[in-house]
Amino acid sequence: MTGQVNESVQSAVEAAAAAGEAWRATPPAERATVLEGVADALLKHAEDLWPAAEETRLPEARLRGEIARTAAQFRLFAEVLRDGGWVEAVIDHPDPGATPPRPDVRRMNHPLGVVAVFAASNFPFAFSVAGGDTASALAAGCPVVVKAHEGHPRTSDLTASVVRQALPDPGLLGLVHGFEAGEPLVKHPLVTAVGFTGSLAGGKAIQKLIDERPDPIPFYGELGSVNPVVVLPSADPAEVASGFAASLTLGVGQFCTNPGLVFLPAEGGFEQAVAEAVGATGGGPMLTGKIREGYLRQSGLLAERLTVLAGGSTVDGITPQVFAAGLDAFADGLPELAEECFGPAAIVVRYRDPADLPAVLRRLPGSLTATVHAAGPEEARDLVPVLSRLAGRLIWNGWPTGVAVSWAMHHGGPWPASTAPAHTSVGAASIGRWTTPVAYQDWPADLLPPELRDDNPLGVPQRVDGRRA
Amino acid sequence: MTGQVNESVQSAVEAAAAAGEAWRATPPAERATVLEGVADALLKHAEDLWPAAEETRLPEARLRGEIARTAAQFRLFAEVLRDGGWVEAVIDHPDPGATPPRPDVRRMNHPLGVVAVFAASNFPFAFSVAGGDTASALAAGCPVVVKAHEGHPRTSDLTASVVRQALPDPGLLGLVHGFEAGEPLVKHPLVTAVGFTGSLAGGKAIQKLIDERPDPIPFYGELGSVNPVVVLPSADPAEVASGFAASLTLGVGQFCTNPGLVFLPAEGGFEQAVAEAVGATGGGPMLTGKIREGYLRQSGLLAERLTVLAGGSTVDGITPQVFAAGLDAFADGLPELAEECFGPAAIVVRYRDPADLPAVLRRLPGSLTATVHAAGPEEARDLVPVLSRLAGRLIWNGWPTGVAVSWAMHHGGPWPASTAPAHTSVGAASIGRWTTPVAYQDWPADLLPPELRDDNPLGVPQRVDGRRA
Numbered sequence: 001m002t003g004q005v006n007e008s009v010q011s012a013v014e015a016a017a018a019a020g021e022a023w024r025a026t027p028p029a030e031r032a033t034v035l036e037g038v039a040d041a042l043l044k045h046a047e048d049l050w051p052a053a054e055e056t057r058l059p060e061a062r063l064r065g066e067i068a069r070t071a072a073q074f075r076l077f078a079e080v081l082r083d084g085g086w087v088e089a090v091i092d093h094p095d096p097g098a099t100p101p102r103p104d105v106r107r108m109n110h111p112l113g114v115v116a117v118f119a120a121s122n123f124p125f126a127f128s129v130a131g132g133d134t135a136s137a138l139a140a141g142c143p144v145v146v147k148a149h150e151g152h153p154r155t156s157d158l159t160a161s162v163v164r165q166a167l168p169d170p171g172l173l174g175l176v177h178g179f180e181a182g183e184p185l186v187k188h189p190l191v192t193a194v195g196f197t198g199s200l201a202g203g204k205a206i207q208k209l210i211d212e213r214p215d216p217i218p219f220y221g222e223l224g225s226v227n228p229v230v231v232l233p234s235a236d237p238a239e240v241a242s243g244f245a246a247s248l249t250l251g252v253g254q255f256c257t258n259p260g261l262v263f264l265p266a267e268g269g270f271e272q273a274v275a276e277a278v279g280a281t282g283g284g285p286m287l288t289g290k291i292r293e294g295y296l297r298q299s300g301l302l303a304e305r306l307t308v309l310a311g312g313s314t315v316d317g318i319t320p321q322v323f324a325a326g327l328d329a330f331a332d333g334l335p336e337l338a339e340e341c342f343g344p345a346a347i348v349v350r351y352r353d354p355a356d357l358p359a360v361l362r363r364l365p366g367s368l369t370a371t372v373h374a375a376g377p378e379e380a381r382d383l384v385p386v387l388s389r390l391a392g393r394l395i396w397n398g399w400p401t402g403v404a405v406s407w408a409m410h411h412g413g414p415w416p417a418s419t420a421p422a423h424t425s426v427g428a429a430s431i432g433r434w435t436t437p438v439a440y441q442d443w444p445a446d447l448l449p450p451e452l453r454d455d456n457p458l459g460v461p462q463r464v465d466g467r468r469a
Numbered sequence: 470m471t472g473q474v475n476e477s478v479q480s481a482v483e484a485a486a487a488a489g490e491a492w493r494a495t496p497p498a499e500r501a502t503v504l505e506g507v508a509d510a511l512l513k514h515a516e517d518l519w520p521a522a523e524e525t526r527l528p529e530a531r532l533r534g535e536i537a538r539t540a541a542q543f544r545l546f547a548e549v550l551r552d553g554g555w556v557e558a559v560i561d562h563p564d565p566g567a568t569p570p571r572p573d574v575r576r577m578n579h580p581l582g583v584v585a586v587f588a589a590s591n592f593p594f595a596f597s598v599a600g601g602d603t604a605s606a607l608a609a610g611c612p613v614v615v616k617a618h619e620g621h622p623r624t625s626d627l628t629a630s631v632v633r634q635a636l637p638d639p640g641l642l643g644l645v646h647g648f649e650a651g652e653p654l655v656k657h658p659l660v661t662a663v664g665f666t667g668s669l670a671g672g673k674a675i676q677k678l679i680d681e682r683p684d685p686i687p688f689y690g691e692l693g694s695v696n697p698v699v700v701l702p703s704a705d706p707a708e709v710a711s712g713f714a715a716s717l718t719l720g721v722g723q724f725c726t727n728p729g730l731v732f733l734p735a736e737g738g739f740e741q742a743v744a745e746a747v748g749a750t751g752g753g754p755m756l757t758g759k760i761r762e763g764y765l766r767q768s769g770l771l772a773e774r775l776t777v778l779a780g781g782s783t784v785d786g787i788t789p790q791v792f793a794a795g796l797d798a799f800a801d802g803l804p805e806l807a808e809e810c811f812g813p814a815a816i817v818v819r820y821r822d823p824a825d826l827p828a829v830l831r832r833l834p835g836s837l838t839a840t841v842h843a844a845g846p847e848e849a850r851d852l853v854p855v856l857s858r859l860a861g862r863l864i865w866n867g868w869p870t871g872v873a874v875s876w877a878m879h880h881g882g883p884w885p886a887s888t889a890p891a892h893t894s895v896g897a898a899s900i901g902r903w904t905t906p907v908a909y910q911d912w913p914a915d916l917l918p919p920e921l922r923d924d925n926p927l928g929v930p931q932r933v934d935g936r937r938a
Contacts, residue, residue: 025854065569079935088898090877100534103867105877107898110857112890192883211680215834215884218891365684377913384916385494388579393908396916398572407935408559408574410908414661415684421581421905422687422892429557429576429906436890437898439862439879444846447853447865461937466548466876466897468930 012174019171084460111141113192145174234375253344283318295343366414481643488640553929580610582661614643703844722813752787764812835883
């Protein structure tokens with residue numbers, strides 16, 4: 001069994017590396033056309049894809065929406081390639097008068113090589129075989145080998161076959177199955193970077209495998225996030241309560257951006273409003289048996305330590321739950337309270353004086369998002385410097401679930417939100433994870449990539465002698 | 470002793486964190502003025518600084534030149550701050566018509582926090598207390614704590630005091646001494662990233678300390694490089710030989726960009742020319758006793774395995790040495806031959822057919838540089854795809870020693886040249902190592918950083934709705 005898995009990893013990585021040679025040499029505009037073809041193929045096969053994904057127990061509307069999002073991700077990267085800014089072309093002409101004389105130096109980003117992608121459980125399309133990691137890596141010029149998530153093997157196989165039809169070489173997208181495939185994939189000498197969306201434990205295990213390589217490679221992992229929400233006294237209790245209940249229970253709480261920790265004023269009726277709104281929600285089937293067990297275990301632990309503020313209806317054995325704690329529970333920085341509980345559970349933290357919040361927020365681990373609810377900006381001013389060091393995305397009077405795929409999006413943050421806080425895993429900038437700069441010194445024009453030539457035949461943005469051209 | 474070291478680390482990091490609060494809030498243009506003040510202070514105190522650095526045994530002219538380079542690095546980052554492109558400001562206006570409706574999202578880079586810098590042995594100014602890591606981190610808005618190199622403690626103290634005079638708060642530049650300071654510095658909860666230039670063993674030790682943190686932080690290390698040079702048959706033997714001998718022995722070979730592996734045509738008189746040129750060189754005093762012992766040990770190991778092609782004069786017990794091997798020595802990829810030997814030693818690898826080179830080059834570990842010597846571009850065309858995956862800087866008919874500090878420079882490469890191949894440790898882009906993006910969603914204009922406002926009061930480059938504004 002392990003031998004077979006090893007062989008499947010070996011052949012997928014070798015096929016990817018072989019196919020990658022032509023792909024990295026393909027002009028970006030042609031790669032863009034291929035990505036648009038992938039988007040078209042996904043939409044064309046939507047009627048086959050979404051029913052396959054019923055193995056995730058996610059509803060049709062959600063699955064259809066996710067296929068559209070997945071196609072849109074490929075289209076965004078086609079735009080990114082046509083724009084050309086992603087290569088960050090910089091040209092410094094020589095300065096023979098400088099001491100010492102300065103040579104001609106030109107730099108741009110190049111694709112790394114084979115990228116290993118670990119698919120997530122909770123987005124069978126958008127963070128899986130044809131997800132953002134795959135789309136951004138292919139855009140960068142890197143072939144990909146995906147380790148399928150055990151929760152949706154059929155969807156994974158079908159997606160791979162749909163995407164491959166639109167690729168110039170099917171080897172550009174490898175797919176391997178099984179937990180045991182992780183180690184040989186991460187340790188394969190031809191693999192140059194790893195992308196991962198999953199649990200803290202899973203991320204730590206991958207980092208350990210990478211550290212065991214003779215040549216450790218970059219690891220871009222998104223490992224966990226409690227997504228704190230700060231409700232200030234001027235916020236509207238009814239709006240906060242209804243928004244929170246909806247965000248908490250969306251997709252049975254199975255989002256990395258689920259709001260897990262909500263700071264509520266002790267006065268003003270916020271708790272009652274939240275209790276009522278959450279009481280009107282219901283649970284639902286979770287993605288896999290393992291995730292379901294994890295939720296029951298973790299929410300059970302919270303129930304032992306905290307009082308229950310509210311619970312929704314039990315559906316399929318799953319009950320949305322909100323627990324309550326005082327700000328003093330964070331006096332010694334209880335880490336269990338600040339750990340992600342994957343599913344529709346959250347902790348409400350009651351506070352009396354907003355001035356006490358920064359000290360507690362500073363003690364929280366990194367998150368993908370942090371949210372503020374308030375009637376106006378002045379009340380929140382002192383929180384901004386704290387929140388901007390706590391999370392990669394700050395949200396005003398909204399909710400963290402729902403991540404727009406756009407040029408400005410950032411999906412990352414301090415550990416454990418991300419293993420590489422200089423990078424994002426969603427949006428246009430996520431292509432940067434799969435690239436490495438190369439500088440050319442006194443290099444003949446005939447051998448330069450077109451992006452670095454003085455005549456700029458591709459019309460990419462260039463910085464020339466320190467100025468944006 | 471350890472207790473005292475721990476205390477000095479503790480107090481330096483705490484002072485840095487405290488001083489960093491105001492520094493990160495200081496407008497970039499004001500930070501630029503401070504950096505220029507540091508450059509002025511370094512030049513003003515050059516007459517005190519270079520004599521202090523005689524403890525490195527480097528000559529006056531080199532030390533004076535290095536102080537000028539160090540000041541120039543601060544000036545480059547002042548330019549980077551005034552340009553504003555480093556924050557990568559991106560604005561996506563809302564699109565209520567999109568499905569789902571897209572919120573307003575704006576992203577830019579922010580400073581990480583306290584940066585720990587491990588100074589290098591071989592550049593007592595340019596890669597030390599006031600080196601590129603410190604200049605780029607301060608530019609980004611991060612306070613710095615430097616672990617001084619044991620090879621130049623007096624220079625380190627004096628440099629720190631000169632720089633501090635020009636800083637608004639002396640706490641922005643902490644300095645700690647002693648090997649034992651490394652662990653508490655890397656593990657301090659307030660430290661947010663580590664910069665390092667040094668040995669493979671040192672870099673691995675730091676990575677291990679980072680992995681032991683509850684929250685692993687980014688590690689930007691430059692660990693070693695053999696800097697292969699490929700001399701093609703059309704190159705001029707006399708020019709190659711004289712250039713090589715000079716680059717090999719510059720600064721007694723104590724550069725991370727020293728040419729350690731030179732592929733020479735078996736025909737054409739290249740070897741004799743190299744042997745003659747190297748025979749005319751001489752050794753010299755090395756930076757520290759430890760480095761000297763390391764060179765004697767490593768060059769001794771090479772002498773046991775390979776034939777000696779040429780040697781220079783012994784000065785201060787140090788002899789430049791060039792060893793010879795055939796291409797077949799790399800048939801099984803002997804890793805010892807591809808490991809950096811810090812000092813004036815190199816291996817010449819004799820080849821008969823240039824077509825045999827790509828297979829061997831593919832087997833080499835990552836390097837900071839790779840160099841080609843040839844009469845014209847055509848002969849080298851097939852090497853470019855191989856070299857661009859082997860090294861971060863490709864040099865044409867030149868030598869790798871000497872790294873220009875400019876907008877386009879890239880100093881990095883695949884492991885072990887760099888622990889983070891998406892980043893550079895020299896040049897304008899090196900500021901990116903100390904930043905993390907933050908996205909603001911539906912955020913009130915009053916609370917946005919000025920770089921993200923629609924009226925763009927600082928005039929920074931913005932990308933708005935996907936287009937460069």
